[in-house]
Each structure stands twice: as structure tokens, then as C-alpha cells.
Amino acid sequence: MKITLLTHQRELERKTNTGALALQHCGNMVERLVWARRSPAVDLVKAIECGKAVLVYPGGESRGTQLEDFAQVILIDATWQEARKIYNHSPYLKAAPRVTLTTDTASNYRLRRNQPNGGLCTAECVIEILRRHGENSAADRLHTAFIQFNQAGYARN
Template identity: 75%
Template sequence: MKITLLTHQRELHRKTNTGTLALQQCGDMVERVIWERRHPSPALRDSIECGRAALVYPGGEATSAQMEDFEQVILIDATWQEARKIYNHSPYLRAAPQFALTSDAASRYRLRRNQPEGGLCTAECVIEILRRHGEECAAGRLEDAFAAFNQTVHSQT
């Protein structure tokens, strides 16, 4: 199982980016691909076209398949506004089966404005995906790192 963070360029320099935590804590299970509007990743497009990848996106709901049925799960790693822009300007993403993530708990991420009700940050999404794939150790490691990150960054603001 591979989780691909399709990351907006601006996220690379934001101290509030939680995708970096997932990369640091999850080893080979998480990779980052920088989103380029005019030159999308050929490997990512191929994974979608071959039916190996699914996209986590609000409102998404694949019919008969489960997220766990896919080798690769794609997450857009950006602000909510940037994520919509990436999705709207990337027709190949709309061709992927889509799943929405829900969690019993509210997001613990409070470092950015305009977070929609029920919305999860990148690290929280990765934790949920790992758990659904039975990767409890990696999910726990990331959850601990996310709690420490939240505490550290929140105390600096």
C-alpha cells in the first residue's frame, strides 16, 4: 500500500504542513509528488488509468469498491482552497475512484483558518488510511508525532 501526497508547491515551505510529518514517520508507505498543472506526474496518471489508485476527496464515494482495494491512495496536500484548485485543474484526478474520509472524532488541527466542518488535515487523513489498511504501528507513530507537532506549533502562534 502506498499513500501519495499530491502536494501544492506552497506547502513545501509552510511550518503548518502536516504532510511532512507523514513522510517522516511512515517510511516507504508515504511519498510526495509535487503538483504541476501543465506537467502532471506520468506515474500518477498511469496508476489512475490502470485502476491501481483512488483519490481521497470530500464528497467522493466510489460505488462497489473499497479504498482498501487499491494499491495506491492519493491525498491532495494543500490548503482547502488550493486543494479545490488542484482538483478542478487536474482532469486525471476526476477519473480516479473517489472516497471521502470520515472520522468519529473532530479534527485536532486548529492551525489554519477556513477548515470545513468534518475536515481532516493531511496527517489525520494518513492516520485514517493507515488504520483502514491495518497499519496500526505506523498510524500510532504518526498520531504521536502529530500530537507533539500540534502542541509545538500551537505554542509558537
């Protein structure tokens, strides 16, 4: 199983970016690709075209699409506004099967404003994906790191 973070360029510099936590604590299960509007990653486009990758994105869930059925999961790692821009300007993402992550608990992420109800930050999404794929040890490591990151960042603000 591989989780691909399709990351907006601005996220690379943000101290509140939780995608970086996933990269640090999940080994080779998580990779980062910086989004390029005019030159998408060839391997990512091929994975979508071959039906090997699924996009986690809110709304319009494909019928019968199960997250666990895919070897590659794509997450857009950006602010909510930037994520919409990436999705809207990337025809190959619109061709991908889509799933929406729903959980019983609200997001614990408090370091950014304008979080939509039911929305999860990148690290929380990765934790949920790992658990659904039975990677509980990696999910636990990331969860612990996320709690510490969130608390430390909240104390700074």
C-alpha cells in the same frame, strides 16, 4: 500500500504542513509528488488509468469504492482552497475513483483557519488510511508525532 501526497508548491514552505510529518514518520509508505498543472506525474496518471489508485477527496463518493481495495491512495496536500484548484485543474484526478474519509471524531488540527466541519488535515488522513490498511504501528507513530507538532505549533501562535 502506498500513499501519494500530491502537494501544492506552497505547502513545501509552510511550517503548518502536516504532510511533512507523514513523510518523516511513515517510511516508504508515503511519497510526495509536487503538483504540476501542465505536466502531471506519468506514473500517477498510469496508476489511475489502470484502476490501481484511489483519490481521497470530499463529496461525490464513487459507489462501491472501498479505500482498502486499492494499493495506492492519493491525497491532495494543500489548503482547502488550493486542493479545490488542484482537483479542478487536473482532469486525471477527476477520472480517479473517489472516497471520502469519515471518522467519529473531529479534527484536532488547530494551526490553520477556515477548516471545514468534518475536514481532516493531511496527517490525520494518513493516520486514518494507515489504520484502515492495518498499518497500526505506523499510524501510532504518526499520531504521536502529530499531537506533539500540533501542541508545539499551537503554543507558538
